[in-house]
Amino acid sequence: MSYQWRFDVAVDNLPVLLEGLGHTLLLTALAMAIGLVVGLALALMRLSGWRALALPAYLLVETFRTTPLLVQIIWVYSVLPLTVGLTLSPFFSGLVALGLNVAAFMSEIYRAGITSVSATQTHAALALGMTRSQVLRRIVLPQALLRMVPPMAATWVSLFKDTSVLAVIGVAEMMTQARIIASDTYRPLEIYTLVAVVYFVITYPQSLGVDRLFARNRVKE
């Protein structure tokens, strides 16, 4: 028996999926914002030279980098409310977990970018009579930022895909909606194919953009 494709079922449910897509995009943007700010703080703590600041930042970053995102999401969702007494909606606990996860990876990008500018350039600029802040503003940051942009853009693309893991705690993003529709309609083939196509259509142009950024933003010393 050949399979009867019923793409009308998928098309009928497209509005629900797209509503989920709205949440997916919102979560990506908010988690990225958290990641950019918290990640910078963590990077500066690690570069500060003070152990009391560097050590906690190091531990936090390594914790988030060495455990699965799924574990982090479930941990924040089920452990935080009990121990801290802070009850968060699935949306917000998912956002906290994703945001901190991104922050950990972001802090490494900041740190690598800043330390990648060779120390001889700083020495030379200081020898020319620039102040510390001038060296940072005129010499180090312009080059470091150029190097940070491509990996940050790549992180954004991964983050967009990773929001799907929030389906495990039932945040109403696109993957959750797809699972609900698939089990309601008994049409997993059509629904999961459609949701994959939607993810692809949004992610692929961004991946191309990231590849171009990597090719263009190459700093030569």
Next chain:
Amino acid sequence: MDYWRFDTVLPHLGYLLAGVSMTIQVSLAAVTLAVAVGLVVAMLRLSSIAWVRAAAGLYVDIWRSTPTLAQLLWVFYALPILTGVPLSVFVAGTITLGCHYGAYLAEIFRAGILALPTGQAQAARALGMTEPQVLRRIVLPQAVTIMLPTIASQFISLFKESALVSMISLEELMWHAQSLAGFTMRSVEVFTTTALIYMALTYPQTLLVNRLHRRALAAQAGTARP
């Protein structure tokens, strides 16, 4: 009620560790598949036939531009409808992780092969080495050293992402953790212990990757010298 009572979890540690064994099994199976897929796709992407190159490129783009979870649910729920062959959760998990990371590995292999310095191979040929000798003695040792840290960090990602397979009920570490948390009503201790187990397994791997990375940088500095 008091939390952080790890003595409630300790008697069940064996149950969690039984999950670790399955996590390692599915990761190893997926790594093997990923390397095979990666090598084949990398070769196809370097083919001289245009449509073969395009097909291999499309494969890489599809697996890299969709979430792993979407792929997993598709392979487990949708693929059997198309093929008529039901898949066990283990096989579905292995196929998904293997094909997903195979796409990333293909790109790494391709870049590694393209980056080989042609001057050295030419010099070795001029010294009278045969083509397999050039490959074995000159090209591969350097290419592997340079690619290894990137490949190894993909393996770490795969190992961590294997937790997703708990969502189709493969009884690995995360699945055991969720069932233990339900059984003991001790989610704080169970999930914290689970996170610590993952850290204990992943952290040594990241230290190894850092070392491989330093070695690769040293090797690259060596080849760059005139």
